[in-house]
Amino acid sequence: MLAVALVDRVGSGLWASVSVLYFTYVSGLSVAQVGTLVAAAGAIGIAGAPIGGRLADRFPLTRVLPTVQLLRALASFALLTTDDYALLLAFTAVGALGDRAASVLTRLYATRIAGPDRVRYQAVQRTVANAGWALGGLAAAAALALNTSTTYQWLLAGDALSFLASALIILRCAEPPSPSRTIATSKNPGRTTETANPWRDRTYLAYVATETALCLHDAVFKVGLPLWIAHADSAPHGLAPLLLVLNNVMVVALQVPLARFGATTTAARNLLVPLSAVFALGGAAMTLSATGGPLTATLLLTAAAAAFTLAEILHATVSWELSVALAPTTAQGAYLGVHGLAQSAQRSVGPLAVTAAIATGPLGWTAFGATIGLTCLIQRRIVRDRLARTPLSVPAVTVSEQ
Incomplete structure (x- = not known):
């Protein structure tokens, strides 16, 4: 599955950086x-997230996921x-459903495979x-040096081909x-019985709501930092892309080493305390950046x-x-599908949150x-109370990837 992640993301990298340019210069949109x-x-x-999660509780993952990749x-x-706006909207929406x-x-x-x-x-x-x-x-950056419609089309085709390759x-x-499928089959072969409903689980929904806020680090890099730098009097405008590079390098270098600090449920819950401090320090540093000269x-x-x-990095580890620890083992797909709404919702409210911070001023x-x-x-309080009432866990799984 690591090969799938690599191939999929190479294609996404090709398209993400040129999608707006494609719709502007090739499709002719305003x-x-x-x-x-x-x-x-x-x-x-x-x-897409809750739909995908529910399907995964009913059908084999190695059939559902290739189908989704084919759809993308x-x-x-x-x-x-086509250059028709309605069709472009429909196709883009289908792709977004598949992506989530x-x-x-x-x-x-x-x-499931790592246990x-x-x-x-x-x-x-x-x-x-x-x-x-x-x-x-x-x-994509190298290809954009050509700056032709054909270049944009080939980059989009490369994105599509990456989905086909990952499906294979x-x-x-x-x-x-x-x-979930094993228990359902043992009770009634060929039929899946729903044992838990995340939409009726108020504690899990509250947890997902807090997750939406914790995902706002994404909006900081995509919207907040570039806008703040663009409107700052002292910060060099060329700094924005360099900070995105720093972000990517740090994730690649530190994600695996730091994962060990959240390898158990208790450790992950305790990690929310230093994570709280890191978020606060990041905000304070942004405020102080408006008080000095360029250096x-x-x-x-x-x-x-x-x-x-x-x-x-820390939030990814905790999340x-x-x-998973808060989800019943018989409905992991449905629960993780609802959890996926946090990241999706952040994509909508995140830009509003960071622009509100900018409009308010340094503070x-x-x-x-x-x-x-x-x-x-x-x-942390929500998780502590939930685990104190119902100790949930995921059984060990030892399955090799072919």
């Missing part, structure tokens, strides 16, 4: 049309066939995925045991980027463990970091 298309497709794509490939190829579903399904595969070692497996997988994304982005790889992977601003913005990247960033830090402590 700025408003592009913004509406991306926002609408993202909103529709939110449904067809949606990408379909974009090449694939994210949950890939994570669920790692959870108690799931946090380290996820860390390795995320490191490989980030490396793939960087390779795709570099290839998945078909050769071993199917990990699924507690001071550069150093403090670099420190802020490093802090938010560390928060990203991998707690999202807005302090409030931003402190608010997320407080949310970490609230999540």
Whole structure:
């Protein structure tokens, strides 16, 4: 499955950096049309996570995931066939649905096949995925030097082909045991019985709500830092892409080594305390970056980027463990599908949150970091109370990948 993560993300790296340019220069859309298309497709794509999770509780993962990848490939190829706005919106929305579903399904595969070692497996997988994304982005940057419509079309085709390739790889992977499907089969062969419903689990829904706030580190790098630097009087504008590089390098270098600090449920819950402090420090560094000259601003913005990247790494570790530990083993797919809504929702509210921090002024960033830090402590309380009432765990799984 690591090969799947690499191939998939190489393709995503090819497309992510040029999608807006493709819709602008190849499809001929206006700025408003592009913004509406991306926002609408993202909103529709939110449904992909819970749908993918439910399907995974009923059917083999090594059949559901290739189907989703094929859907993504067809949606990408379909974009090449038309400039009609309605069709472009429909195809982009289908691709967004597949993207969110694939994210949950890939994570669920790692959870089932790695068993108690799931946090380290996820860390390795995320490191490989980030490396793939960087390779795709570099290839896209090199191709953009040609600046032709054909170049954009080939990059989109490369994204589609990466989904097809990953689907073929998945078909050769071993199917990990699924507690939900195993239990259902033993009771009534050929039929899956629903044993838990995450939509009725108020504690888990509260946990997912706090996760939305903790995912805001993503919006900091995609929107917050670039906008803050662009409107700052002292910070060099060329710093923004360098901080994105720093983010990617730190994730690749530190995700696996730091994963050991959240390898158990208790460790992951305790990690929320230092995570709270890191978020607060990142916000404070952003505030202080407005108080000095170019050198001071550069150093403090670099420190802020490093802090938010560390928060990203620690949060990923905590999230991998707690999202599974809080879910009944008989409904892992459904629960992780609902958990996937946190990242999807963040894509909508994240830009609003960071622009609000910028509009408030330097102290807005302090409030931003402190608010997320407080949310970490609230999540720790939610998790503690849940585990105290119902000790949930995931049984060990030992299945080799073919």
